Amino acid sequence: MNLLRLFEAVYRLGSVSRAADALGLSQPAASQGLTRLRLALGDALFVRANGRMRPTLRAERLASVVQPAVAAIEDVLRDEDAFDPSRSQMTVRLHLNDIGEARLLPELMEALHRQAPGIRVHTTPLPHGEITDALETGAIHFALGFLPSVSGTERVELLRDRYAVVVRAGHPMAKASKASNVRMTIQDLRRLEYVAVRSHSETFRILQQLGLDGRLVLNSAHFLALPAIIARTDFAVVMPQAIARRFIEPKRYVVLPAELPRSAFTVSLHWSRRFESDPAHHWMRNLFIGLFKD
Template sequence: MDISGLDLNLLRVFDVVFRHGSVSRAAQELGMSQPAASQAVTRLRQLLGDPLFERMHGGVRPTPRAERLALAVRAALATLEVALAEAHAFEPQQAQKRFRIHLSDIGEARFLPPLMWALREQAPHVQLETLPMAMTEIADALDRGSLDIAIGFLPGVTGTQQTVLLSDHYAVLLRKEHPVLQVLQDGRLSPENLRSLEFVAVRSHSETLRILQALDLQQQIRLSAAHFMAVPSIVRQTDLAVIMPAEIADTFERQGGYAVVQADLPASAFDVSLHWSWRFAQEPANQWLRSLVVEVFRQRA
């Protein structure tokens, strides 16, 4: 086809319909009526000679041609957005901006203090807002700009740009005087030791639940907590154990009163990564925030 006859607004509608899997939700985001959005999709179908989307329960799904086209359209629109935006560099000392980031509750407790200290030094007027989201919602939120970055072990987040901040593994946190520590061999928890323990499970951290299920230790769960924040205090005052990232568990051990014990846990290793959308990869403020996060993690490492 001759691209000179293509209305770029049709590609914008295509992109939003592709992301949402729904013409009505795309129309809502774009501030247009559903008939107008449907008409735009119909015009693009006629130009490309492909249905692009097939109706299904609850929305639409892309055809193979639309799947191949989507990435190129997103890249082209992102390039235009950057080119048309004001080309001012981000000045952190003068900036008055609010960044929105995804962090889990355990991530907030561990990573926000050093990040806020760095912001105090480098960007005193910048604000942070944490918006914990379901893993299935993060990529779309980054694309829409309702999130600036996401930090964590997020294996279900795809289609984003990302860089590994640190590699970690899961370990077991106990109180320092826990009876099982007296019978360890080589300082590790054997399968028999693990079966003798009772656990706190944190529902917001699915990987720890997966590990307990893989070890067939569901019957050993004595407390199922919604959030992580109270768990260290519970562990310190009881004989309950919790499976958690070793890097974070080490911080409790350094405070005193805790012991971090290694064990043969299935699929224990993981990476904590920084995720962002290609749409905002060249945006100066987003670039600065990503650089700051990488710097903070490098200093901690």
């Protein structure tokens, strides 16, 4: 590559000394490089005429290929440190589950709308065992969530949350806990019936650990219907507290004062080291961190 860049500079400038200056080489180093290229190609490449280095026919043919190739490579190298989000048309592919979408996408899309209106976002929930390979191959750019089984990635912790028990505002147990101003016991929780989303294994782990899995009346594929269901029944749902406080109307729902076992969890941003130096990837990482890091 260095010899071809030297060839291109001599062809363009008509001088070995000027080519050496342009490339930051000494004149002897440039002369030695040109000699190596002549020997490798079996052609003089340049002959001196009227004070300039004139290309041979072989050099003319070579230059027609080398010049655009060198220009394209140098453009890529110059662009390596430059990324203009306001002009980007890239599609960012994310692993996010439904609750992650509810928690993170509103702020993310608002920020992209302001700073990078041409960027598109595509989300897909992957099985946790496939996330590392998907990041490595570029099938997704980032994975966000509580992903303790995902290994072999770069990651940064964004925020912490905990699971909570949510019921409708008029629920008899909500009224009783408010009147007594005491925390609920396991016995209290065992009097409730529950709805849950099977894609969120931690909620099932909590219910099982408390011996409440026998009280599960709805095992749903998606989270979206659960708030409407608990608003019309005395069922309870175990869900992240931040989602409950931010996205469920406080006049219609109550977070019960109950301490759940091992309920705290961390939402992290995962990516592959392969793409760490990419300017667009770097910009997106900083955007996530700036928006969501506690």
